[in-house]
Amino acid sequence: MKRTLLKAELLKATILNVVALTPLTFVFGVVLWLLAPHASAHTLLEIYDMARSHDPAFKTQELSIMAAKEVLPQSRAALLPTxxxxxxxxxxxxxxxxxxxxxxxxxxxxxxxxxxxxxxxxxxxxxxxxxxxxxxDPQKWYRYKQGQALFNQQEWEQVKAEQDLITRVTTSYFNVLREMNELTSLQAEKRAVKKQSEQLQRHFEAGLVDMTDVYEVKAALDRIRVRIIQANNRLQARREELIGLTGRGDIEVQPVFDSLIVEEIKPGNEKFWKDLAMQNNAEIKVANIEIAAAKENKNAARSEHMPTIxxxxxxxxxxxxxxxxxxxxxxxxxxxxxxxMKLFQGGAASSRSREAALRLDESKLRYLDKIREIEQNTATLFRTIHADVASVNMLKLTVNSHEEALKAVKAGYRMGIRNAVDVLQAQKAMFLAKRTLIDATYDYVSNIIELKRLVGVVDRDSLVFSDG
Incomplete structure (x- = not known):
């Protein structure tokens, strides 16, 4: 069956421009054929849509936000006639x-x-x-202003919840792909070792090799079988995570391989990304609005001593x-x-006023801490993506080197200067290099989406990988 290559249009935002990764047809031949997408496979975007309508954590948070928004009409009602x-x-x-x-x-x-x-x-x-x-009634007025701030805060909480869901779905999606890659790579390695074992058995029967080589290869084959059992178990566990997110037991993940785009993000200026995060990050917006709400709460507490008419x-x-x-x-x-006019309340009004002032100071410190955290995470992730690009490029060369090394070891084995163990080690190194390259590509894509979340530009379109 002929595999249709997927070309991802990753980072459609104008700030991110990337070019296609050179296909490694020979490198991924067996693995790509085994993991070729089926008609029933679900894309990352489709899985996100399922999760958005089902995920219990997201739905619970959504209901909590809707309930919290009712503070605005309730505080406004206190100013209207009864x-x-x-x-x-x-x-x-x-x-x-x-x-x-x-x-x-x-x-x-x-x-x-x-x-x-x-x-x-x-x-x-x-x-x-x-x-x-x-x-x-100044207290009711300040409560109304606080209600407005809390309503705006919940608007950003909704944005934050949606962005968090995107990253959770993306992480779960690529975790499944990693385990699929691990499993199919081990299966391909198993077939290669099994073929080698059969050849050695024939050579042993012909008196060309001793029994040691035969046992070494059989032991390697048994170890791979154990690893396949473990990899299959991990894959099922990862699938269960997706089932929990989507509520669907028929989820089939559509793989994306060397067609993913891997290149330096642009602009390649760390300060640009930090500034963008300061402007758009939903967590910073929530923390900032929390200060405004705390100020109105402080004003309301102070106004308890004032007369009402x-x-x-x-x-x-x-x-x-x-x-x-x-x-x-x-x-x-x-x-x-x-x-x-309340003249004396046993000190309760003064206590509430002091509490509100302390809550305001607390929210200011939390805001500063959130800025520091987002700025640090953005810088770290920017550098991580830069390292991801370099790693992918080097891993391509590593895979080619291991393939050439395997060819040389096999040639030496045929000439009698290398043994079966040398061939096994060369094969194992080659398959490991291929798995590492695919995982590094997935790391790059996951980190790109996480960076977009930090700078506040991740959205549903960020999950689109289109054919082309």
């Missing part, structure tokens, strides 16, 4: 044993009062409404029956201007 209504209905029963009933004529024609037991049952209805509007209007009505002889209707309307 209207409350209430009502009640009552069943009333009254009883009076000595109630005055009326007058009657006595024996002498004199009016005499008549008393007796009187009971009454009636319904009563009451209802009220009250409207309150703060006119001057509000206006309120209320209406109350009560409609009740009176002794069964009629109804009584009463209502009351009020409009008031309210002044409230």
């Amino acid at each position: 209207l409350s209504v209430s009502g009640n209905t009552r069943k009333v029963h009254t009883s009076n044993e000595d109630a005055f009933i009326g007058n009657t004529l006595g024996p002498a024609g004199v009016l005499a009062p008549v008393t007796g037991q009187v009971s009454n049952d009636y319904n009563a209805i009451g209802y009220s409404a009250e409207l309150n509007q703060p006119l001057f 509000s206006i309120s209007a209320s209406y109350f009505a009560d409609d009740s029956g009176v002794g069964g002889y009629g109804k009584a209707m009463s209502d009351t309307s009020t409009l008031s201007l309210n002044l409230n």
